[in-house]
Amino acid sequence: MSENPCFPTQGALVQFTFDAFGLLPRKSDSSDEFDETSKKSFQRLLQRLGDEEGLLLGNFEKALGTFHQLLASQIADQEVCDVVTGTLRDLYRSYNDMITEEGTFLAKHLSVLYFGFSRAMVTLIESAYFRSLQHRLFCRYGLVPIEPDWFLPEIQDSSEITWPLARVMRWIYHQADSSQTQFHYPGKTPQSDNFIYERNLENARNWVSGESLPSLPGLLSNFSQSIRGREDGIRDDPDLAESTPLLLLVARVSTAICREIHKAYGREILTELTNDCSDLVRSLKPEVTEFKSEMMNAKGTEDLSEIDARTWDNAYAQYMSFFYFKKHEASETLKRLRAASPANPFKPPVIHALTEKLGRYPVISQLYPITQTKRWNVTEDFKQLLLRGLDLKNNSATNTSDSEEFKQDLRSHDLEDQLSWLASWIDAAIAYRSEDYSAAMDLFEQAFEQAKYRAGKAQYKLVNQYLEACAKNDQKRRFKKGVEWARYLGISIRWLRDKEPTEENLDFVFMMLSRAMYPQL
Structure with a gap:
């Protein structure tokens, strides 16, 4: 795996999803959906998506459409397909939230592991279980292994x-x-x-x-x-x-x-993830069982498939509202505990009392990501240089000498790879303020490429400044490519916001950015 400090591209995750499901037929498989030519063509599309080449949104939608088509060709039950695709959408949203909110200083393979521990596991378990409950799959698929963790190694x-x-x-x-x-x-x-x-x-x-x-x-x-x-x-x-x-x-x-x-x-991490997943699943099962039991008692039947859809959907919505209320209460309590005693916030007797009040799963599902993220503590050097770099970028008095000194400090602390995007951004800001828009555009583009999938919330300002520099240099093609990437990740664009990216709207944004001046970078 690459040691670049970044998260994988969204396209790389789409590729991984196809590989994990094994949906693309092999030569030995008989398939009415894909012949070898179609398969190779689609694999090239996945590769372009992974490399972020071509029309990102179009290729992304085509890949998702093909996934659903291939899954439906193998699984006849449309509701099962809906549960699968819904769960994948929830995971995608969780990943998208992370890459647009959180930066990373970790190598790519460790950034993936961070996502797994901090977000993916809880999201996957809740989405799969509750979507299955919503569709009442248990009524049609009653014969399954008795162990709750039957799907784990x-x-x-x-x-x-x-x-x-x-x-x-x-x-x-x-x-x-x-x-x-x-x-x-x-x-x-x-x-x-x-x-x-x-x-x-x-x-x-x-x-x-x-x-x-x-x-x-x-x-x-x-x-x-x-x-x-x-x-x-x-x-x-x-x-x-x-x-x-x-x-x-x-x-x-x-x-x-x-x-x-x-x-x-390795085996140790697999064992840890397996045990943690098993614990979460076993803790969630009583929550689901409680809801089923209440419905049986309320309707006087053990066959929940007999309940009409409207009644079931209303009861499910009320149950989910109560479930998320308990999770919110757990989250707020844990925040107060951390604020009151940062050194040792989660004392066992206190956590036990909280689980007795709210249930075990609502508490541990909120506690688990907190305790896991401690294994990737940000170093003090990284924190200080990140804050200092952002101050330099924002300060109109920053000059080339300041920038070179910052780069030297990055080298001396072995943080060049982690914060290269910030060093380039500082240089771009210096050029922008001196109204050297040609140099600024190249530097913004360099910072923009370096910051992809690693700069978190900072990507919003950086992308928009790059688009502004493109407009000021009359670089429409670069501008459109930047807009495409920003929309692909769901990053808002100044003057466009929620409007459709029609030629007319893009021309307006291009014109406004070519004239606008933003003193705060």
């Missing part, structure tokens, strides 16, 4: 790791009262000669052993063929047949993600 004290896909496959065999051989090669005997079943069995053995990870089309096709080929057993258990595609989908995605974590960060 099992990590033994030895070096053995049982990946989620292997766990789920073995669970399916057990529920079908079948061996792996007889499940994938129904009726196999020494005289049997069925190429498809033989291939399915060989692939399944490789997947359980962890030797390879199938594409989603290949995985679902294998199990579908096996289920259709069985004369008894699973064909007589419609609940298992119904649940199998959903379980395999979740297990496939989880396995892909966990294997990447293991590869990038």
Whole structure:
């Protein structure tokens, strides 16, 4: 992984999502959606998106549309697809909030880990669980493993790791009262000669052993063929047949993600994340169970699918309002504890009392990101140089000598990579104030490129100053490219704001920025 201090691009996360779901069929898979030519063309689009080349918004929307199309071609239940895409949207919003609000001084792979610990895990768990609850998926997919953390790897004290896909496959065999051989090669005997079943069995053995990870089309096709080929057993258990595609989908995605974590960060981090995720899931389950029980008691039925949609949706909305109220109360209490006793704010008896009052999950879901972010404490040198650099950038008296001294201090503290964008921004501000707009534009562009995915809230001012410099130099093409990137990340543009980026509106913004002067940079 790159050691650049930044977060990955949004396009890189889109690429990772496709890889994790395994949606793009392989040569060995039969697919009506993508032939090899279409697949290669789409992979080039993903690569351009990851590299932030071309029309970012258009390619981003096309990638999301293709994702939904491919997922729907494999998962027939539209509500499952809605839960998946809704959860991904929530994760995307969480990531977008982070990259536009928080800067990073960490290498890219550590910035990813920071996102995982500080935001992604809680967002993923809540979104997946509550969206599933909203759509009442539990009414249609009642046969699932009893362990709440069935979708996580099992990590033994030895070096053995049982990946989620292997766990789920073995669970399916057990529920079908079948061996792996007889499940994938129904009726196999020494005289049997069925190429498809033989291939399915060989692939399944490789997947359980962890030797390879199938594409989603290949995985679902294998199990579908096996289920259709069985004369008894699973064909007589419609609940298992119904649940199998959903379980395999979740297990496939989880396995892909966990294997990447293991590869990038090692066994210790994977174990920590797995244990933390399991704890959060087990703590959330009573919240969901409580809501279901209240609905059963209120409506006098154990079959919650009988409740009409309007009644269910209203009850769900009220429940979520109460749930987020408890989380807000937990958050405010934790803030007061930190303010009252910064050195040791979260004393066990106090946290225990809070969980007794609000429930365990609302408390630990707020406490978890706080305790985890401590592992990435910002150094005092970084803090001081960041604040000093921003002061230099804002001070109209700053000159070239001040800038060079700042750069030397960055070098002496080994912070050139982390704050290169700020050094370039200071130089751009000096050129801007001296009305050397040509030099200012090049320096703003340099700072703009260096600050991408690392400067947090500072990106708003920097992007807008770069666009202003483009306008003052009559650089319409650069201006439009900067607008495209800002809109892609959801960064507001002066004079455009929420308006559509029509040619007329962009011409107006371009004209206004070419004339405007902003003394505060």
